[in-house]
Amino acid sequence: MSALSKxxxxxxxxxxxxxxxxxxxxxxxxxxxxxxxxxxxxQARFNEISAMREYRDCRDHALExxxxxxxxxxxxxxxxxxxxxxxxxxxxxxxxxDVATDERMRAxxxxxxxxLKGGNIEGARExxxxxxxxxxxxxxYFADGSSFIQTMEVLLGKRGAGSIGRYSDxxxxxxxxxxxxxxxxxxxx
Numbered sequence: 334m335s336a337l338s339k340x341x342x343x344x345x346x347x348x349x350x351x352x353x354x355x356x357x358x359x360x361x362x363x364x365x366x367x368x369x370x371x372x373x374x375x376q377a378r379f380n381e382i383s384a385m386r387e388y389r390d391c392r393d394h395a396l397e398x399x400x401x402x403x404x405x406x407x408x409x410x411x412x413x414x415x416x417x418x419x420x421x422x423x424x425x426x427x428x429x430x431d432v433a434t435d436e437r438m439r440a441x442x443x444x445x446x447x448x449l450k451g452g453n454i455e456g457a458r459e460x461x462x463x464x465x466x467x468x469x470x471x472x473x474y475f476a477d478g479s480s481f482i483q484t485m486e487v488l489l490g491k492r493g494a495g496s497i498g499r500y501s502d503x504x505x506x507x508x509x510x511x512x513x514x515x516x517x518x519x520x521x522x
Contacts, residue, residue: 377428384429391421392440399447412451415444419460430467438468445485458489480504487513 395417402410418440425437441464448457465482473481483503486492487510492503503510 381429381432384425385432388421388425388429388433388437391424392418395421395440396443399443402447402450408451411447412453412456415447415451415453415456415460418444418447434468434471438464438471438473441467442473442481449485449488454489457485458491461485461489461491475506477506478504479506479509484509 395414398410398414398417401407402414422437422441441460445457445460445464448454448460461482472483475481475484480503484505487503487505
């Protein structure tokens with residue numbers, strides 16, 4: 334009997350050891366690490382890239398309309414190009430508002446010029462206001478160093494008409510200032 338009880342004791346001890354080892358191993362198992370932050374970042378980045386890809390495709394189509402307008406001197410195509418870029422910009426949404434700012438500024442500036450070339454002065458004024466609001470504190474500069482915003486303000490009549498030095502403090506091309514002063518002189522005389 335004692336041999337049987339030794340075997341039973343060994344089995345019981347082995348079973349108890351196995352049970353303790355099992356409990357100890359289960360206690361040591363940790364939860365897998367959470368990659369939520371990394372995946373969220375990647376998803377957000379993917380969304381930005383996709384949105385910009387769609388924006389660029391849309392913008393490229395609008396630029397093609399602009400080239401056609403220049404070639405054919407067609408005011409309707411200038412307006413169509415401007416509206417298409419506006420549509421491209423509106424599709425972006427606020428989560429992509431800080432992506433490719435300089436590229437988007439140049440495209441939106443084109444809407445202002447194209448509205449002006451197409452004869453829609455009010456549309457050009459509205460877009461200039463939107464441009465100043467959307468890209469607050471930023472400006473584009475022409476090759477001669479003149480300010481895009483100030484040039485458009487002068488051309489669209491957004492600078493005070495009654496001021497004596499109406500164009501003197503504006504960072505506008507000298508030839509444009511001279512021409513506008515000449516026109517103003519002949520309007521009065």
